[in-house]
Amino acid sequence: MPRPIxxxxxxxxxxxxxxxxxxPRVPANDAEVLARVPARGGDARAGSLQSLRAAxxxxxxxxxxxxxxxxxxxxxxxxxxxPRYIGYAQAALAPWWTEAAPPTAVRVQRAVLLQxxxxxDAALADLDAAAQAEPDNAxxxxxxxxxxxxxxxxxxxxxxxDGLAPHTTALIAVACAAAIDGLTGRADTAARALDAALxxxxxxxxxxxxxxxxxxxxxxxxxxxxxxxxxAFRAALALAVPDVYLQAAYADFxxxxxxxxxxxxxxxxxxxxxxxxxxxxxxxxxxGDARAxxxxxDLAARFDAARARGDRTHEKEEARFALELQGDAPRALxxxxxxxxxxxxxxxxxxxxxxxxxxxExxxxxPAREWLTAxxxxxxxxxxLATRLEATR
Amino acid sequence: xxxxxxxxxxxxxxxxxxxxxxxxDSYLTIAVADGNSGxxxxxxxxxxxxxxxxxxxxxxxxxxxxxxEVRARHGEIxxxxxxxxxxxxxxxxxxxxxxxxxxxxxQIDDHTxxxxxxxxLAVRCATPPxxxxxxxxxxxxxxxxxxxxxxxxxxGRARSAVLGPEAATQTFDLQAASHWxxxxxxxxxxxxxxxxxxxxxxxxLSLLLPAVLSWRGGxxxxxxxxxxxxxxxxxxxxxxxAFTLAHSITLSLATLGFVSLPSRWVESAIxxxxxxxxxxxxxxxxxxxxxTVAFGFGLIHGFGFASVLIDLGLPREALALALVGFNLxxxxxxxxxxxxxxxxxxxxxxxxxxxxxxxxxxxxLIATLAGLWLVERAFEVKLLGF
Numbered sequence: 038m039p040r041p042i043x044x045x046x047x048x049x050x051x052x053x054x055x056x057x058x059x060x061p062r063v064p065a066n067d068a069e070v071l072a073r074v075p076a077r078g079g080d081a082r083a084g085s086l087q088s089l090r091a092a093x094x095x096x097x098x099x100x101x102x103x104x105x106x107x108x109x110x111x112x113x114x115x116x117x118x119x120p121r122y123i124g125y126a127q128a129a130l131a132p133w134w135t136e137a138a139p140p141t142a143v144r145v146q147r148a149v150l151l152q153x154x155x156x157x158d159a160a161l162a163d164l165d166a167a168a169q170a171e172p173d174n175a176x177x178x179x180x181x182x183x184x185x186x187x188x189x190x191x192x193x194x195x196x197x198x199d200g201l202a203p204h205t206t207a208l209i210a211v212a213c214a215a216a217i218d219g220l221t222g223r224a225d226t227a228a229r230a231l232d233a234a235l236x237x238x239x240x241x242x243x244x245x246x247x248x249x250x251x252x253x254x255x256x257x258x259x260x261x262x263x264x265x266x267x268x269a270f271r272a273a274l275a276l277a278v279p280d281v282y283l284q285a286a287y288a289d290f291x292x293x294x295x296x297x298x299x300x301x302x303x304x305x306x307x308x309x310x311x312x313x314x315x316x317x318x319x320x321x322x323x324x325g326d327a328r329a330x331x332x333x334x335d336l337a338a339r340f341d342a343a344r345a346r347g348d349r350t351h352e353k354e355e356a357r358f359a360l361e362l363q364g365d366a367p368r369a370l371x372x373x374x375x376x377x378x379x380x381x382x383x384x385x386x387x388x389x390x391x392x393x394x395x396x397x398e399x400x401x402x403x404p405a406r407e408w409l410t411a412x413x414x415x416x417x418x419x420x421x422l423a424t425r426l427e428a429t430r
Numbered sequence: 431x432x433x434x435x436x437x438x439x440x441x442x443x444x445x446x447x448x449x450x451x452x453x454x455d456s457y458l459t460i461a462v463a464d465g466n467s468g469x470x471x472x473x474x475x476x477x478x479x480x481x482x483x484x485x486x487x488x489x490x491x492x493x494x495x496x497x498x499e500v501r502a503r504h505g506e507i508x509x510x511x512x513x514x515x516x517x518x519x520x521x522x523x524x525x526x527x528x529x530x531x532x533x534x535x536x537q538i539d540d541h542t543x544x545x546x547x548x549x550x551l552a553v554r555c556a557t558p559p560x561x562x563x564x565x566x567x568x569x570x571x572x573x574x575x576x577x578x579x580x581x582x583x584x585x586g587r588a589r590s591a592v593l594g595p596e597a598a599t600q601t602f603d604l605q606a607a608s609h610w611x612x613x614x615x616x617x618x619x620x621x622x623x624x625x626x627x628x629x630x631x632x633x634x635l636s637l638l639l640p641a642v643l644s645w646r647g648g649x650x651x652x653x654x655x656x657x658x659x660x661x662x663x664x665x666x667x668x669x670x671x672a673f674t675l676a677h678s679i680t681l682s683l684a685t686l687g688f689v690s691l692p693s694r695w696v697e698s699a700i701x702x703x704x705x706x707x708x709x710x711x712x713x714x715x716x717x718x719x720x721x722t723v724a725f726g727f728g729l730i731h732g733f734g735f736a737s738v739l740i741d742l743g744l745p746r747e748a749l750a751l752a753l754v755g756f757n758l759x760x761x762x763x764x765x766x767x768x769x770x771x772x773x774x775x776x777x778x779x780x781x782x783x784x785x786x787x788x789x790x791x792x793x794x795l796i797a798t799l800a801g802l803w804l805v806e807r808a809f810e811v812k813l814l815g816f
Contacts, residue, residue: 061537061548067498071538071545072478076493119451121479124575131574154575309451338542342452346577347592 086113093129100140103129107146114153118281118310123153141167145177155350155379157184168200175204182213189381189408191217208238212249219256220383222413228256228265243276250276251283258290259383261417266290281310288316289384293418297323311339315354319361333362352376356388366395377404383416390422399426452543454480454576456568458515458593460553462584462604470529470559472551475539476511476568481547484572485510497538500547507547508533514567519559529555563601566593587615613755616742620759623738624767629700629803630731631767632796634673636707637724638771639789640714641665642779653789655779662776665720670768672721676728677735678757684736685753696733698808703727704800711793735760 064071075083086109093099093106107126114122127150133139139147148163161184167177182197198213205213211234218227231253235246254269270287273280288300300320304313314336321329340355352372360369370392377389386405393402406423408414456476463469478495481487485506489499500507517529534550562582569576578593584604591600624630642662643653656662683689707723710716716723739756778784802813 061539063537064497067496067501069497070494071497071500072482072495073493074479074482074488074495077488077491117451120453120575121451121483121573124454124569124573125483127574128572131571134574339452342455342542345579345590345592346453346455348453 085109097129098132100133100143103132104142104146107150111146111149120153123150126150138166141170141174141177145174145180148177148180152180152184153350157188157379160184172200173204175201178204186216187380187382189220189412191221191412206238206241206245208234208241208245208249212252215256216252219252219259220412220414222415224256224260224415228253228260228262231256243278247273247276247278247280247283251280251286254290255286255383259414259416259418263290263294281313285310285312285316288313288320292316292319292323295323297321301326311336311351311354314339315358319357322362329362333358336362349375353380353385353388356392360388360392360395366392366397370396370398370401374401381405381408383414383419387419387422390419390426394422394426394429397429399429402426454569454573456480456576456578457541457546457581458566458578459581460517460551460562460564460583462559462562462582464585470517470553470555470562472531472553474511474515474533474549474551475541475546476507476549477541477543478545478547480569480573480576481507481510484569495545500536500538504536507536508549511549511568514570516565517553517555518563518565519555519557520561520563527556529553529559559604561601561603563599564593565599567595567598570595570598585612587612609751613751616739616752616755617759617762619738619742620735620756620761621763622759623735623756624760624763627734629704629800630734630764632800633700633704633707633727633731634670634764634767635771636704636711636793636796637669637673637720638666638768639711639775639793640720641669642772642775643785643789653785656776659776662772662779666768666772668721669724670764672725673728673731674761674764676725677732677760680729680732681735681739681757682732682753684733685739686749689733691733693737694807694810696730696737698804699730700727700734701800701804701807703730705797705804708793708797708800712790712797 077083077087089102089106089109093102096102107129110122110126110129114120114126126146127134130143130147130150133143133147138144144163144167148160148167151157151160151163161181164177164181164184167174168181171177178197178200180197182194182201185191185194185197195214195217198210198217201213202210211230215227215231218224218230231249235249235253238246238249241249250269250273254266254273257263257266257269267290270283270290273283274287284304288303291297291299291303297320300316301324304317304320314332318329318332318336320326321332336358340351340358343349343351353376356369356372356376359365359372369388373385373389373392377385381404386408389405390402393399393405402423405419406426409416409419409423454477456474458472458474460470460472463471478487478500482495485503487495487499487503489502512531512533515531517531519527519529530553532552532554534552536550537548539546539548562584564580566578566580568578574595576594580589580591580593580600582589582591582602584602589602591597591602593600640653642656644656644661656665680689684691707727710720710723735756739753742756775784775788778788805811806813
């Protein structure tokens with residue numbers, strides 16, 4: 038994105054690294070630039086956002102206009118990594134925000150915003166109702182599958198994938214099912230199916246391929262097929278679609294292989310996303326890079342700011358931060374446990390197992406170990422952690 | 431790409447929120463002056479980005495907000511913000527007397543996520559409020575995820591709260607800093623100060639080290655073990671009581687403003703007192719009535735405690751309470767040290783280890799450390815790494 042974002046990032050980073058906040062000041066010069074915002078009528082993207090806003094303003098009670106604007110804000114939040122847009126989207130849905138049964142389109146969009154704040158139960162209530170009212174609402178099924186995956190409810194997640202399948206491409210349908218199979222004792226079959234689907238879906242869009250390749254890489258990594266996983270990661274990166282999730286997953290893969298130098302080269306300086314900055318700091322520490330201290334300070338300030346406003350959606354990252362960068366195992370364990378009560382993906386299980394091991398409290402990781410056994414999860418790394426925990430009991 | 435695919439891709443990504451920016455927060459600080467004036471002052475930091483979204487600060491639309499553009503809109507910024515903040519005296523139930531809020535000249539402050547305008551606030555209530563009810567609605571219509579992070583200082587105590595659409599109106603009982611609560615807070619500060627105040631601990635230890643021994647003058651010129659625990663206990667009791675009495679006197683006098691000494695002088699004298707007390711164990715000049723030393727130098731240590739208490743800020747309406755609480759905290763911390771020291775020293779008193787290594791070696795070590803403090807404090811130089 039050719040925007041002033043990198044410069045702004047560097048400036049912000051510099052401000053962050055300053056010791057204490059300076060006292061309020063009166064700028065000497067009227068021309069001094071204090072902040073940067075999207076320019077008016079700049080690019081086409083900004084223009085289309087303007088017209089969506091104008092349409093909504095003309096009739097804020099029209100569900101179609103409100104949903105179109107809210108959806109656009111959610112896309113903007115993902116693209117810019119700026120949570121303010123989630124708030125703006127919520128404002129667009131204000132007339133229906135506390136209503137029991139808003140129109141289906143509004144309900145789906147409301148669920149999307151609720152899950153951003155990890156209010157999964159409220160989000161699922163909306164999505165279940167939406168899928169029931171409109172069984173061909175692909176968006177509702179997709180979100181149902183995604184949230185149920187996070188909750189490790191694989192039966193319900195499969196219902197989501199099944200509901201979605203008729204309304205999407207073969208590749209997405211296979212990848213959706215493979216994500217579930219991969220965690221429920223059918224990892225080999227899932228990997229083969231996904232690999233085959235990728236090979237036959239030559240005409241798929243870059244985003245679609247990237248998404249399926251990322252799933253395949255994670256699957257192969259868990260199966261201990263590291264060469265295949267790396268091939269999939271590299272193929273996904275070669276699509277040159279900027280994607281924070283993919284970069285974070287590949288960075289973790291490299292860290293686990295003891296290759297922090299490559300993480301520093303992959304992420305470069307100036308990354309702003311919390312999840313990437315965390316990987317960057319861990320890699321710098323492992324590589325003995327002097328920049329680690331600054332990145333750790335930066336992260337600590339962000340976690341403090343989130344806590345000050347009562348935001349608990351960063352507990353997974355903060356647990357890893359406490360464990361790997363601050364060496365505070367008890368705090369890491371408290372955060373990992375609290376996080377696991379909400380999110381139960383492999384990464385959530387992993388930090389819980391690691392923190393319990395470091396803190397010498399094997400019993401605390403019982404939920405993650407039960408999850409491994411009950412679902413016959415195939416993961417070389419998680420199984421090894423569980424075995425080590427077993428030995429300390 | 432059809433919408434379903436977009437949704438699924440976004441779904442899986444959205445669940446791993448990758449925030450590169452801080453969410454929108456404002457920082458609201460409100461300070462209620464102690465006493466009966468009822469003066470309330472405040473400061474409200476609001477992000478320029480948020481104000482731009484609300485009322486459009488970037489006049490020329492070039493994507494850069496300049497100081498000139500902000501300055502031209504100061505009046506509108508203040509009007510917009512103050513229309514969305516209400517302060518009333520009393521709790522929510524009595525319709526309460528609304529207080530007026532006025533904004534002073536705005537400045538700029540740089541927070542971790544960019545520039546904020548700083549609105550100084552002057553709040554006036556008809557009567558000095560026993561409780562404050564704050565209603566916060568800034569950006570509630572534009573960004574329901576916006577939060578106001580309140581820091582309320584009243585009655586010698588700071589509280590924080592998160593204000594937002596789901597908890598827009600909150601009442602803060604200003605008396606809630608109950609006397610008992612204040613007392614406990616100050617007592618805790620007292621314990622903490624003696625615990626981190628190595629100079630006070632070392633002074634006390636220097637005086638206590640010989641308490642389980644008695645000096646044999648004349649030819650022998652040597653320390654002998656005390657015969658009974660009672661003998662040692664009485665000695666310790668006298669020293670601790672004298673030290674306590676003395677520093678309580680000066681602590682009170684200084685805190686109440688009757689006496690004031692320059693802190694550089696006081697801190698240097700405290701360091702000197704530690705040097706002298708420690709050296710007296712190696713080359714005893716005074717070995718019988720050490721409680722007189724404890725009293726004399728205790729007067730100086732009291733001034734040191736007072737400067738801490740004054741820095742903490744004293745509630746005017748509960749001055750005596752804070753003073754007594756802090757003092758008792760100091761005594762409590764001191765007694766804990768004595769309780770740990772005396773049985774151990776008494777048990778070891780016959781050993782050469784105690785009489786040589788601890789008594790002589792330890793005292794010399796203390797004297798050296800305190801000597802360095804003395805030089806640091808008297809000449810305002812930095813010698814030690816801590």
